[in-house]
Amino acid sequence: MFSVGVSDHMxxxxxLRGETFGPAQRLHGATYEVRIELRAPELDTxxxxxxxxxxxxxxxxxxxxxxxxxxxxxxxxxxxxSTTEVLCRHIHAGLSxxxxxxxxxxxQVTLVESPVAWASYSAPLS
Numbered sequence: 001m002f003s004v005g006v007s008d009h010m011x012x013x014x015x016l017r018g019e020t021f022g023p024a025q026r027l028h029g030a031t032y033e034v035r036i037e038l039r040a041p042e043l044d045t046x047x048x049x050x051x052x053x054x055x056x057x058x059x060x061x062x063x064x065x066x067x068x069x070x071x072x073x074x075x076x077x078x079x080x081x082s083t084t085e086v087l088c089r090h091i092h093a094g095l096s097x098x099x100x101x102x103x104x105x106x107x108q109v110t111l112v113e114s115p116v117a118w119a120s121y122s123a124p125l126s
Contacts, residue, residue: 004049005037006056010063014071014082021081027070032087033112034063036095038104038125050102062094084111088121096126 015027036059040049066074071082080086092109099107108122 001039001041002043002049003037003039004052004055005035006052006059007033007035008056008059008063009033010067012066012069012071012082014077016081016083018081027072030113032084034059034091035110035112036091037108037110038099038102039106039108040102040104042103044103049104050099055099058095058098062091062098084113084117084119085121087111088119092121092123093126100125 009031011029011031013027013029016024018025036055038049038055043049066087071077071087076090077086088109088111091111092107095107095109102125104125106122107125108120110118110120112118
């Protein structure tokens, strides 16, 4: 399996409902490093999984509607916690719409909250 990846970052605000989240129940900011990786069993005729420039553009376009926003105010997160795991799946869905034309079989999205904490979501491209 071949893979290619790119990264970017985003700054958001949100709060999380439920005792599990302790102080994170209050509105707070987060800066996430966002890493994406496409995997394909074979390379295309150009010898690549996907164009790195196109991947960077797709990632930036997917993150733009979230950047510097309070996620609690966005309809797509209404009534649910915007946990790191939920954000991974949300970003995956947006990227899948943009990258569905590639030969890649799978996309992994990883959000790094800090040097010691991250979450990922992997699924086939839809």
